[in-house]
Structure formats: structure tokens, C-alpha cells
Amino acid sequence: MSVAFSELRQKADAEWLSLTAGDKPWVRVGLGTSGEAAGAEEAFHAITESLGLDANVTLVGSMGLCYAEPLIDVQLPGGARVFYANLGADEVADVVGGHIKSGRANADRAFAWHGDERPEGLGAVTRLSELPTVRVQTRLATKLAGDIDPRDLSQYIANGGYSALEKALEDMDPAGVLDEVKNSGLRGRGGAAFPTGVKWGFLAPNPEPVKYILCNCEEGDPGAFNDKGILESCPHTLLEGLILAGYATNSSNGFIFIRQGHTLPIENSRKAVQDAYAAGLLGQNILGSDFSYDVEIALTGDSYVAGEETALMEAIEGKRSMPRYRPPFPAAAGLWGKPSNINNVKTLAYAPTIIQNGADAFKSVGIESTSGTAILCITGAVNRPGMYEIPMGSLTVREVVEDVAGGIKDGKNMKLFQAGGPLFGPIGEEGFDSPIDFDSIAKTTGSLGSGGLIIGDEDVCAVNLTRNLMAFNQFESCGKCFPCRLGMTHMVETLERISQNVGREDDLALMERMGASMRMGSLCGHGQLGYNPVASALKYFEADFRSHMDDKKCPTGACGEGQMVTPSRTRP
Amino acid sequence: MSDGITSASDESPSSDELRDRSRKALQSQRQPTVTVLSSLLAVQDDLHYIPDEAIEETATHVKSTINDVWSVASFYTNFRFTPPGDHTIDVCWGPSCHLNGAQDVMNRIHSELGITEEGETADGKLTLRYSTCLGACALAPVIAVDHHMKGRISPDSAAAVVGKLKDAQ
Numbered sequence: 047m048s049v050a051f052s053e054l055r056q057k058a059d060a061e062w063l064s065l066t067a068g069d070k071p072w073v074r075v076g077l078g079t080s081g082e083a084a085g086a087e088e089a090f091h092a093i094t095e096s097l098g099l100d101a102n103v104t105l106v107g108s109m110g111l112c113y114a115e116p117l118i119d120v121q122l123p124g125g126a127r128v129f130y131a132n133l134g135a136d137e138v139a140d141v142v143g144g145h146i147k148s149g150r151a152n153a154d155r156a157f158a159w160h161g162d163e164r165p166e167g168l169g170a171v172t173r174l175s176e177l178p179t180v181r182v183q184t185r186l187a188t189k190l191a192g193d194i195d196p197r198d199l200s201q202y203i204a205n206g207g208y209s210a211l212e213k214a215l216e217d218m219d220p221a222g223v224l225d226e227v228k229n230s231g232l233r234g235r236g237g238a239a240f241p242t243g244v245k246w247g248f249l250a251p252n253p254e255p256v257k258y259i260l261c262n263c264e265e266g267d268p269g270a271f272n273d274k275g276i277l278e279s280c281p282h283t284l285l286e287g288l289i290l291a292g293y294a295t296n297s298s299n300g301f302i303f304i305r306q307g308h309t310l311p312i313e314n315s316r317k318a319v320q321d322a323y324a325a326g327l328l329g330q331n332i333l334g335s336d337f338s339y340d341v342e343i344a345l346t347g348d349s350y351v352a353g354e355e356t357a358l359m360e361a362i363e364g365k366r367s368m369p370r371y372r373p374p375f376p377a378a379a380g381l382w383g384k385p386s387n388i389n390n391v392k393t394l395a396y397a398p399t400i401i402q403n404g405a406d407a408f409k410s411v412g413i414e415s416t417s418g419t420a421i422l423c424i425t426g427a428v429n430r431p432g433m434y435e436i437p438m439g440s441l442t443v444r445e446v447v448e449d450v451a452g453g454i455k456d457g458k459n460m461k462l463f464q465a466g467g468p469l470f471g472p473i474g475e476e477g478f479d480s481p482i483d484f485d486s487i488a489k490t491t492g493s494l495g496s497g498g499l500i501i502g503d504e505d506v507c508a509v510n511l512t513r514n515l516m517a518f519n520q521f522e523s524c525g526k527c528f529p530c531r532l533g534m535t536h537m538v539e540t541l542e543r544i545s546q547n548v549g550r551e552d553d554l555a556l557m558e559r560m561g562a563s564m565r566m567g568s569l570c571g572h573g574q575l576g577y578n579p580v581a582s583a584l585k586y587f588e589a590d591f592r593s594h595m596d597d598k599k600c601p602t603g604a605c606g607e608g609q610m611v612t613p614s615r616t617r618p
Numbered sequence: 619m620s621d622g623i624t625s626a627s628d629e630s631p632s633s634d635e636l637r638d639r640s641r642k643a644l645q646s647q648r649q650p651t652v653t654v655l656s657s658l659l660a661v662q663d664d665l666h667y668i669p670d671e672a673i674e675e676t677a678t679h680v681k682s683t684i685n686d687v688w689s690v691a692s693f694y695t696n697f698r699f700t701p702p703g704d705h706t707i708d709v710c711w712g713p714s715c716h717l718n719g720a721q722d723v724m725n726r727i728h729s730e731l732g733i734t735e736e737g738e739t740a741d742g743k744l745t746l747r748y749s750t751c752l753g754a755c756a757l758a759p760v761i762a763v764d765h766h767m768k769g770r771i772s773p774d775s776a777a778a779v780v781g782k783l784k785d786a787q
Contacts, residue, residue, distance in 0.1 A: 083754035083769030112756030268712025268751035306659055306696060308753055309765065342649055345659055347694025350750070364653020364680070366693040423755065425714035431756035464713060498755075500713050514716045518750055524693075 050326055050333045051212045054203055062204035067124045071101040071146050074127075076117040076192050078108025078278050079271065079310055084115035085134050092135040093118075097143045107279020107314075109192030110433030111179055113452075114157060117192075120145045126161025129174060178430075182450055184411050185435045186419050187395035188272075191279035196314045199321040202282040208327060210401040211286050214293055215335040218401075223294040224250055227397065229405035231417040236262060236353075236390035237466065237495040239416070239484040248377035249295040249387045257297040258386040260362065261288050261394055263304045263311065264346060264353035267467035268518065270498030272421040273391035275433050277304065277311035280395075281318035285341065287394035289328065290401055292339045295387060300341040303358055305348065316343050350468075350522035354570045355388040357524065368526040369570035390496070392421055412438035416483045420494060424451045426501035427458065439483035446482060447501055458503040462586070464511065466495030468518045469575040471582025472508050491582035507604040508587030509594055513541040515579045523572060530573025533564040537580065544591060545605040547598040554584065554591065630701075633671055639664060640672040644679040654680050654690045658697060667698045703738050703745040705783045708762040711748055714755035719772070723759050724748075726773035730780040743787055744780075 047055070065072050075081075075090040086105075094103050111117055114131035120142055121127045128151040130141050141155045151159075153167045160174035174180055185191075194201035202208070214223050228243030249257060261284065265273040276284055288300045302319070304312050319341050322328040330338045344362045346352045352360075352367035359381045361367040380386025396418055400408045409417045416438040425431045429452030436446070443463055447453065454460050462472040470492045477490035487494040502511060520534035540557055543549045550556075561577020568574045584591060593601040600606070631639075643664040644657050657680055661672045668691055677687045691697045709724050731739050731746055738745050754760045757769025763779055771779075 079752075079767060080754045080756050080769065083752075083757040083760055083767035115757070265753075266751065268710075269714045269755050271753050271755055274753050307765065340650075342651060344649075344651065345656065347655060347659065347690075348696040348750075349694050361655060362651070362653075364655040364657075364690065366690055425755040425758060426717045431758075433756070468713065500717065500755075502717055506717060511713065511717070514711070514713055518712065521695075521750065 047212065048216060048333045048335075051208070054200075054208070054325055058200040058203035061200045065102055065104075065201075066121065068102075069123055071099075071123065072121045073099075073101050073103045073142060073146075074106045074119050074121070074192075075103065076108050076115060077105040077310070078191075078275060079308070080112040081108050081115045081117070082310065084112075084132075086116040086118075088135040089116045089118060089133060089138050092138045093142055097139060099143065099146050101146055104195045105197075106194060107191045107196045108275060108433070110188060110275065110435070111177075111192075111430075112432040113179075113430040117157075118142060119160075120151070121161075122146075122149065126159050126163060126165050127174075128156050128165055128168065129158045129160070130155050131157035178452070179432060179434060179450055182441065183435050184419055184437050186399045186408075186411065187276060187283060187392055187421060188280065188433070188435050189399075190283065191275065194280070196279050196281055197317045199282060199318070199325060202280070206402070207282050207398075208286055210398040211289055211293075211327065212333060214290055214401050215333055215337060220250065220294050220296055223290060223401060226405050227294060227400055230396075230400045230408040231405075232393065232396055232400065232408065233416055233484065234390055235392035235396075235421070235496065237493060239494075242389065242393055245377070245387055245389070246291060246295050248375075249297065249385055252377070252385040254385050255298065256384045257295065257299070258381045258384055259288060259291045259295065259297050259300045259394075260355075260358060260381060260386055260388045261300065261302045261391055262353060262355070262358055262388055263302060263391045264350075264358065265391075265496065266305065266350035266353050266522070267496050267498050269425050269464075269500045270423050270467065270496045272423050272433055272497050274304075274308055274311040275421075275423075276391050276395050277302075277315045279314075281311075281315040282322070283395045283398060284315070284391055285318050285322055285328075287397035288341060289332070289339055290397040291387070291389060291394055293337055297387075298339065300339065301344045301362055301381075302341065303344050303346060303352075303362060305352070306345045307348070312343065312345065319343060349524065350518075351524040351570065351572055354572065357570070358388060359386065366524070368524045371569065392497070412440075413483055415439075415485050420482050421497050422446065422482065423498045424501065425498070426463075427455050427460075427503040427506075428501050429453055429455055436482070439481045439486065442479045442481050443499070444478040446499070447478075451501070454501070454503050456503075458505070460501060461504045461506050462502040462508065462511070464492070464500040464502065464515070465498065466493030467498060468515045468522075469571065469578050470495065471515065471579035472502065472506075472511050472586060473582060474586030476586065491578070491585055505602050505604060507545075507600050507602045508583045508590040509541065509545050510600070510602075510604040512579050512583040513538065513545050516541055519572065519576060519579070527568040527570075527573050529560075529563045529567035530576055533560045533573070534576055536560055537576065541580070544594050545600070546607065547594055547600075549591075549595045551595070553595075636665070636669045636671040637675060640669070640675040641679075643672075644675060652680060654682055654687050655694070658687070658691050658694075662697060667701050669699070703743045704787070705743070705764055706745040706747060707780070707783070708747045708749045708752060708765075710750070710752045710758070710760045712751040712755070715759040718758040720759040722773045723761065723771050723776045727761075727776050727780060730777050744783060
């Protein structure tokens with residue numbers, strides 16, 4: 047172990063020990079974006095400002111158990127963690143204050159516990175690892191989310207962080223790191239599922255002195271929040287992966303690309319980069335090695351297409367985020383004309399575990415065609431929405447909905463799921479038994495994409511949902527390619543007509559024709575896939591369209607007059 | 619958000635003041651890579667909109683042209699060119715929120731604010747914006763009040779939020 051790293055490690059271990067087994071209780075409040083929306087900050091302030099407790103109180107990241115937020119846990123010195131779910135600011139005095147003052151967990155409010163020994167009085171309370179939302183998970187990229195303060199580098203290091211980087215720099219050459227990633231079978235998690243090692247292999251041999259790894263956290267897919275989830279809850283996992291990618295490809299610089307306005311992911315990754323520089327984990331001669339690497343955060347304005355890899359480079363250069371022509375491909379001439387690789391947050395966040403534990407360990411999770419995990423964001427009409435990291439191919443959509451996400455709200459039936467972002471449409475019953483992995487979901491009309499899984503119940507009208515998706519796509523067309531710009535607009539107008547029961551007989555054929563033009567005449571996936579949502583809706587839910595067109599009524603009543611927001615802004 | 623100089627309901631600041639504030643915002647950028655886009659984001663962070671003066675100052679600051687700066691400013695939908703109200707409410711209409719009743723929330727907010735579109739209330743004090751995704755989809759439907767997320771919103775709780783903002787005026 048290098049001297050530099052062993053010093054970091056010693057300091058981190060001492061700090062961690064004092065938190066977990068010191069003389070004060072440790073209260074952890076889960077704060078991700080969803081925690082913020084649930085009121086976690088207010089609960090945190092109520093604990094720190096008014097209770098006057100002799101305790102360490104920390105804002106940690108989100109475990110992904112969003113349905114339980116605000117999720118707060120109390121750990122008495124040397125004891126187990128006791129979790130309290132849906133704990134608002136008005137209850138913390140009673141529950142958290144009471145627990146610490148009495149030294150006994152509140153058995154009525156306890157949600158789960160985690161540790162070596164079951165705390166006294168919690169006989170009826172489940173172990174965290176046995177919760178239906180946790181027992182199915184194998185947390186590789188999100189391992190420390192919710193356990194540590196994402197703004198504290200030491201807590202990451204104390205839990206094994208940066209050991210992979212240290213190992214790579216001490217014991218492996220760049221080619222060795224690249225081989226390990228190749229052998230792991232890692233496929234890109236942005237949606238295209240391209241083998242990551244192969245992609246890095248395009249960049250590695252290029253002799254240019256300035257080369258870029260661009261980490262894509264534009265994450266514009268509504269319903270997906272796992273990239274932002276990693277950045278806000280364990281930003282150092284991503285940063286370590288980004289540095290490893292830089293080392294493996296002999297690159298000089300990295301960018302973390304995030305959409306403006308997402309405060310927690312932006313602030314936490316800025317802090318991570320700043321602290322990494324201060325600790326010698328970034329910059330010149332990292333950990334005393336001869337490898338140097340610089341990373342910076344680049345923000346983009348609101349534009350969905352900025353997540354497309356060539357448009358992303360335009361945005362970092364400060365221009366309108368419109369796709370470029372290919373070739374040249376980014377690995378040959380990318381950002382500012384320099385060789386570049388674009389990787390999704392999740393993809394890079396797997397690199398530390400692959401290097402630390404080896405390619406074989408990574409391949410032992412998941413299935414032959416796709417190793418590792420799927421980091422799912424389940425939202426919509428389910429009882430337990432959240433972010434769950436499950437082995438690829440281990441569960442079907444139906445199993446995830448029923449067993450993990452707790453079934454459909456209000457005891458209703460599941461009508462559809464929508465996965466892979468707004469350029470994919472609703473999928474019906476025939477797709478429910480599809481295992482969750484890239485290739486199986488691709489056999490339906492959907493895509494695993496970035497991991498967003500939106501569930502619709504029996505009250506959803508497929509025309510209505512498709513119109514919502516297409517309104518998004520129309521609003522977000524960058525306008526560069528005429529077939530996409532105009533096609534999306536006509537598609538929304540046509541769906542609007544149908545949903546209001548004034549569709550014309552040839553409307554379905556019209557959309558199909560427009561879709562063909564968009565597919566052939568658009569530069570990027572946004573236009574090329576533009577007809578997808580409609581095609582998918584027609585395949586599984588033609589009856590919903592026929593009801594609107596033939597019987598002049600919405601099959602579920604969801605499409606009442608004016609029942610849709612239409613954005614008033616467009617790109618000039 | 620109410621900092622005197624940049625609210626739709628206040629007296630408009632002089633052109634010199636806007637120019638000065640824009641320059642300061644442009645120079646406050648700490649990251650190594652400064653571009654047209656990063657500059658515009660820095661200005662809007664400070665002024666909450668992009669006045670014409672900022673377009674000109676940005677062009678000077680990054681050695682670009684007014685045309686190029688305007689092309690970027692007009693492209694990204696977060697940029698606005700008139701001062702917002704004292705408080706801003708973002709309402710998400712992405713599919714997760716849509717399926718959880720965002721439309722009813724939106725309708726109620728419209729009626730509480732007395733407007734039917736994005737934009738400012740008649741007195742210029744409150745701004746309504748539509749969002750394609752605020753990123754807290756598991757707590758749908760979601761709104762944000764002055765960029766602070768609020769999830770599991772119902773039409774009634776949305777009305778209460780708007781009422782509080784109105785009372786705060």
C-alpha cells in the first residue's frame with residue numbers, strides 16, 4: 047500500500063470507529079432528492095435544532111427505499127441500527143429523542159434493524175436485509191448509499207473506498223485494468239448496452255496526449271433517477287470509477303455532466319471532486335504514482351437531447367446540444383476534437399467493484415449475456431416505489447412489481463409497464479413475465495434503457511399515456527432534423543385528436559408514415575425512435591385506440607376534456 | 619429568492635446595474651472550463667433571468683458574438699428573459715407524475731393562481747413553471763417550491779402550498 051493511501055486509510059478508519067462505536071449515538075437521516083421531497087431536511091433540522099441531543103446527526107444518502115422516506119436510523123454506541131420509516135419532523139422528538147434518551151428502541155415505530163444483534167424489544171421487527179425490497183438486492187454500485195455521508199471522503203475510504211484505485215495504481219498497468227473490465231462482461235448502462243471494455247479499447251491505444259472520459263448524468267428520462275441517485279448518495283463511487291476509466295484508457299481528463307437544477311447530485315459531486323483533489327486522489331501523480339488525471343463538473347441547461355453522446359459534447363463546449371454527424375466517432379474525434387469516451391454514471395460506478403473483487407466476481411452476478419446488476423427505478427402505481435439494485439435477469443417485471451414493489455396501489459390490477467425512457471411505449475400483459483435484463487426486455491417493444499420502470503394500473507388509458515410521452519418527446523426535440531421536429535408535433539396533434547374522440551380514420555396510418563420518415567431522416571435516436579411509443583401502444587392496446595375512434599369514448603375515462611398538460615415553451 | 623433587484627414585482631433595475639451584476643456573475647465562475655452555456659447558467663443563478671445586457675456581457679466575456687450567445691440562451695428551456703416572480707412553483711408533468719395525478723394537481727394550482735398557462739400571476743409575484751422531470755419520481759406527483767422538492771402532493775396540499783406563498787407576500 048502506498049504511504050499516501052495508508053495515511054488516508056488510517057485517518058478514515060479512526061473517524062469511522064468513533065462514529066459507529068464511540069461514546070455517542072449516531073443518527074442518520076437519509077437525504078436524496080426523494081428524501082428531500084418527503085421532508086427529510088425538515089426532520090434533520092428538527093433533530094439538530096430543537097432536541098438538544100448528545101449525538102452525532104448526519105445527513106446520509108438515500109438507500110433507495112423511497113416509499114419509506116423520510117427514513118431515519120438510530121445507532122446507539124456499538125449497537126445495531128434501528129430504522130424508522132416515514133418519520134416526519136413532527137415525530138422525531140418522540141421517536142428519535144425517546145430512543146436516545148431511554149436507550150430503548152421505539153418498537154411501535156421501528157421499521158427494520160441492521161447489525162449483529164437484534165436490539166431489545168424489537169422481536170416483531172424485520173431485519174433490514176429481510177425486507178422484501180432489500181432481500182432481492184445485490185448492491186454493487188449503490189452499496190454504500192444510505193450508510194455514509196456522501197459529502198465525507200473519509201467515510202467512503204473507511205468502507206473500502208478508493209482501494210480499487212490504489213490496487214490499480216500499485217499492482218496493475220492500464221492494460222490490466224482494461225482487460226479486467228473486458229473480462230467482466232460489463233455492458234453500458236445508459237441504454238445501448240454496448241460492452242464497456244470494447245468501448246474503452248477504442249480510446250486506449252490512441253496516442254493523443256489529451257483524451258476525455260465524459261460521464262453522462264444528463265439523465266433526462268422521466269422515471270429514472272439512479273444516475274442522480276448514485277451521484278447524490280455515493281459520488282465517490284462514480285469518481286473512483288471515472289479515475290479508473292481514465293487510467294485504463296490513458297486519458298488525461300474527465301467530465302461529470304449533470305443537468306442544472308439538480309442540487310444534491312451537483313453539490314455532492316462537486317464536493318467529492320474538491321475533496322479528492324485535496325487528498326491527492328485527483329490531479330498530478332495520484333497517490334504518488336506517475337498517473338495524473340483531472341476531473342471537472344460540467345452543467346447543462348434543460349435539454350433532453352443533451353444526453354445523446356454527441357449532443358453532450360456540444361453542451362460541454364457550451365453550444366446548443368444538437369447531435370453531430372458520425373463519423374468521426376467520439377473515440378476518434380470527440381470533445382473539442384479530442385478522442386473521447388462517453389459512459390453512463392452506473393457503468394463507471396461498477397468499475398471499482400470489478401477492479402477490487404475481480405471480473406469473475408462481477409460475472410457471478412447476473413446472467414451470461416449481461417453480468418452485474420440492474421439498478422431499477424420503480425415508479426407509478428405501485429405501493430413501494432424506489433430504487434432497487436437487483437441481479438440482471440433475476441426477476442421478471444411481474445415479480446418485481448408484486449414481490450418487491452408491493453403490488454399495485456389500492457388493490458387494483460396492473461395494466462401496463464413502460465420502460466427505457468419516453469421513446470418507448472407502454473407494454474401489456476404479454477410482456478409482464480419478461481425477465482429484467484437488456485436482451486429479454488428488448489424482445490418486447492421496450493428497452494431496459496437506463497432502468498426506469500413506470501407501472502400503470504387498470505385506470506390508465508394507453509392513448510392518454512402515449513400522448514403524455516409524445517408531448518415530452520415533442521417538447522424535447524432539439525429541432526435539428528426536420529422529420530423529428532415536425533413529425534413529433536404532428537404526432538402529438540394526432541394523438542390529441544384521438545384522445546378527444548375526434549380522430550380521423552386514417553390517423554393511425556398517418557402516424558405510421560410519419561414514424562417511417564422520422565426513423566430514416568433523423569440524426570439521433572430521439573427522432574429515429576420517435577414512433578416507438580405509438581407502435582408499442584398499438585401493439586398491446588389497440589382496443590384503447592378503437593374505443594376512442596369507433597365508440598367515441600375513453601376506455602377508462604382518463605382522457606376527459608383538457609386532461610393533459612401541454613407545455614407552452616418550444617425551442618425557437 | 620427575493621433580493622430586490624430581480625423580481626417581476628419590483629421596480630426594474632437600471633441597465634447599468636444589470637450589466638454590473640452580469641459581469642460579476644460571469645467573473646465568479648470557478649470551474650476551469652468557461653463557455654457560453656456555463657456563463658449563461660452563472661448569470662441566471664444570480665439574476666434569475668437573462669437580461670439583454672447579460673447576453674452582451676457574456677459575448678464579451680467568452681469572446682463570442684451576441685448571435686451565438688442568443689442561440690444558446692434560446693435553446694435551453696431553463697433560461698428566461700424576463701424577471702420571475704418572488705417565488706417559483708415547478709410542477710412536474712412527466713409520466714410517473716402523470717400517472718399519479720399530476721394533472722389534477724396542475725389544474726388546482728392553475729385555479730389557485732388564476733392562470734391557465736406557465737408564467738407569472740397577474741400581480742407578477744408568483745411564477746408557475748412546468749417541468750418534464752424533477753427527479754423525485756418515486757414520490758410522484760412532485761412539485762418544487764423555490765427549487766425545494768415536495769412529493770406525494772395532492773390537489774389540496776398543492777393549494778395549501780400556494781396559499782402559504784400568497785400569505786407570505
